Amino acid sequence: MSLIEVNHIQKVFQTSIRREGRFGMLKSLIRPQMKTLTAVEDISFSIEQGESVAYLGPNGAGKSTTIKMLTGILEPSGGTIRIGGLIPHKNRKRNSYQVGVVFGQRSQLLFDLPVKDSYELLRYMYSIPHSVYRRNLDEFADVLEVGHLLSRPVRTLSLGQRMRCEILAALLHEPEILFLDEPTIGLDVVAKERIRAFIEKINREKGVTLLLTTHDMNDIERLCHRTMIIDKGHLIYDGSLQYIKEHFATERQIRAVFPDAVAAQLAAGVYMDMAGVSVRLEEQVLRLTYDQHVTDTAELLRLLLQRANPRDLTMQDESVDALISRIYREGITESKHPHRHIGEPLRVTGGVAQ
Numbered sequence: 001m002s003l004i005e006v007n008h009i010q011k012v013f014q015t016s017i018r019r020e021g022r023f024g025m026l027k028s029l030i031r032p033q034m035k036t037l038t039a040v041e042d043i044s045f046s047i048e049q050g051e052s053v054a055y056l057g058p059n060g061a062g063k064s065t066t067i068k069m070l071t072g073i074l075e076p077s078g079g080t081i082r083i084g085g086l087i088p089h090k091n092r093k094r095n096s097y098q099v100g101v102v103f104g105q106r107s108q109l110l111f112d113l114p115v116k117d118s119y120e121l122l123r124y125m126y127s128i129p130h131s132v133y134r135r136n137l138d139e140f141a142d143v144l145e146v147g148h149l150l151s152r153p154v155r156t157l158s159l160g161q162r163m164r165c166e167i168l169a170a171l172l173h174e175p176e177i178l179f180l181d182e183p184t185i186g187l188d189v190v191a192k193e194r195i196r197a198f199i200e201k202i203n204r205e206k207g208v209t210l211l212l213t214t215h216d217m218n219d220i221e222r223l224c225h226r227t228m229i230i231d232k233g234h235l236i237y238d239g240s241l242q243y244i245k246e247h248f249a250t251e252r253q254i255r256a257v258f259p260d261a262v263a264a265q266l267a268a269g270v271y272m273d274m275a276g277v278s279v280r281l282e283e284q285v286l287r288l289t290y291d292q293h294v295t296d297t298a299e300l301l302r303l304l305l306q307r308a309n310p311r312d313l314t315m316q317d318e319s320v321d322a323l324i325s326r327i328y329r330e331g332i333t334e335s336k337h338p339h340r341h342i343g344e345p346l347r348v349t350g351g352v353a354q
């Protein structure tokens, strides 16, 4: 049995509709009109001990809802979840001993108290033996460089400082699994990197299993060997980011700079009627964008160098950010990727780098 097993889970919310008009609010209070919202429709996956998995999807795809079901905060409307053999919503307390959770947009630290007081509270809640608590606090405070912050009230910390303290809080009871919901949101580049380095370390050295939601592709490139993408409550991809880059990053751009605008215009003329090549001209800069699996790069360059004399040539493949946004917008479609079984979630387990 895998450490985390999720089978066909579903989560449906009932929300009340706010009525329009003068007495709308009053009417809604007396006789509320309800509507159903399916946040998670049908998602299945399993995660083995020690894996580090990214859980991606556009806004509203159902990522946080899934994490809340995994932690037992929410009960699935359908399907089953087992974490270390436990059903989270039925064994919420026992489940909380094996998982740690960090919500980037919420705090589990008490705002007006010194950081250390919240840690003491967690020690009490999880019945952490003094020696274990001391050892973990010392070790993590050292690596996360938060020792000097422990006596400060949480509300006086910067976002980056608070996030490091939050991560420490989530690990004090030595959970086997860490759920991270946008742990680097709003942080600057240096703060993000510090957090990534720490998360990577606990996964590598302590074997803590990670499930991470993020909108920052650098988090995934740095931390996750496996990426799951969900959309509209369904899993649409399960495999490595590398596999996505190799198989789905089709767009390539050639940027050629000419001595002047006339030379650029002449060169652009060569491609104007070429199918599958989009031409953009700005003064003396010509940009050719095309699908590298359809159009031959060498042929495009040969034509360019035969007819014109560019001063500078650069080539750029679609960035991971752009690629993932395109997958969010267009999905993973049969026409572009013929090896996909349409209508089924894409499982490219062979693409997962171990």
Ligand SMILES: Nc1ncnc2c1ncn2[C@@H]1O[C@H](COP(=O)(O)OP(=O)(O)OP(=O)(O)O)[C@@H](O)[C@H]1O
Pocket (backbone or CB within 6 Å): 013, 014, 015, 037, 038, 039, 057, 058, 059, 060, 061, 062, 063, 064, 065, 066
């Ligand atoms: N308690 C709730 N009651 C009603 N609807 C909810 C509730 N929680 C979430 N939803 C809805 O469920 C859908 C999925 O929300 P969820 O927060 O899981 O998305 P997400 O993938 O985490 O998005 P984001 O990237 O914006 O954080 C959204 O349409 C959201 O409005």
